Amino acid sequence: MKASRLVSLLLTLQQRRSATAAELAALFEVSERTVYRDVAALQAAGVPLWTEPGRGGGIRLLAGWRTRLDGLTGAEAAALLAGAAPQALAELGLGSVLLAAQAKLIATMPDTLRERARTIAERFHLDAPGWFRRAEDVPHLATIADAVWNQQRVTVRYRRNDTTIRRVLEPYGLVLKAGVWYVVAHVRGGSSSRPDGGPDEPRTYRLARITAAEPTGETFPRPDGFVLARWWTGAAAAFDRTLIRETVLLKLSPAGLRDLPGVTDPAAAGEAVVHVGPPDDTGWCEVRLAVESVKVAAHQLLGLGPEVEVLAPVELRVTLAGLGAAIAARNAPAPAQR
DSSP states (O other): OOOHHHHHHHHHHHHHHHHHHHHHHHTTTOOOHHHHHHHHHHTTTTTOEEOOOOOOEEEEEEETTTOOOTTHHHHHHHHHHHHHOHHHHHHTTTTTHHHHHHHHHEEEEEEEHHHHHHHHHHHOOOOOOOOOOOOOOTTHHHHHHHHHHHHHEEEEEEEEEEEEEEEEEEEEEEETTEEEEEEEEEEETOOSSSSTOOOOOOOEEEEEGEEEEEEEEEEEOOOOTTTTHHHHHHHHEEEEEEEOOOOEEEOOOOHHHHHHHHHSSSHHHHHHHTTOOOOOOTTOEEEEEEOHHHHHHHHHHHGGGEEEEEEEEEEHHHHHHHHHHHHHHHOOOOOOOO
């Protein structure tokens, strides 16, 4: 893309200070004519470039001049504008910081890159929460976020079922998942399960259940090698695996097989589809599906309507039939009035 190439060209000249058109053409896999057109575009945007003909000449950048877009491609700059989650940053108290950063970013861009980034930002927006989920009340988010940033221990009261427990947390990071805030933290004073006596594995706490939060004024060392995104991915996968406890045998129509990932766990459905049995004369095939429980599976499989038949276990077949009969009875046409 031209915008990305313009920024790459600018950063290359910033690093080398000068290069020939042939060298730049070979680097970016374009013609020398394209290189000169790109140079003209950067000059029109106010970048102090000039060309020197002859032996020892080339394309030069004014000594001492630097762009503040070090390392950013056009696509990356646009992503910074379009990919931010304004509501999340506002909840963290960083809404004004986001606006200031975007303004500075736009101000440093050449005209062509600036317009492309603005266009993308105007046309794409990230909205994390689901349509039918109200945002949770998280009055202590700012306190927890400050503790994460400053590596400070924080005393919290956490609502668990009908009781409230007290914990001293060493918060490692915050995660926003489908509109719900979580803090990943080590529990200070928790019982260690590690043979070397090291700290427990981090735990996850839902911020909406924190009823009080108070910094202790004590700092803590962040564990070496801890990467929040990597840990969260592993923990989420492990949690998903704990939910899968039973296997059921189904017979699905082609439409049911196609719609299975939309009504049950996508990973379990994907695994089932990979190992699907051969279709019969009507196109229906047998599928073994891992599920959380018979009760959960029955409600999920209702979404397939007449495109599914339960072969085993009998309990699931009976439960699904009962639900279907209840729905049919509840929605039977009213008798015609005379």
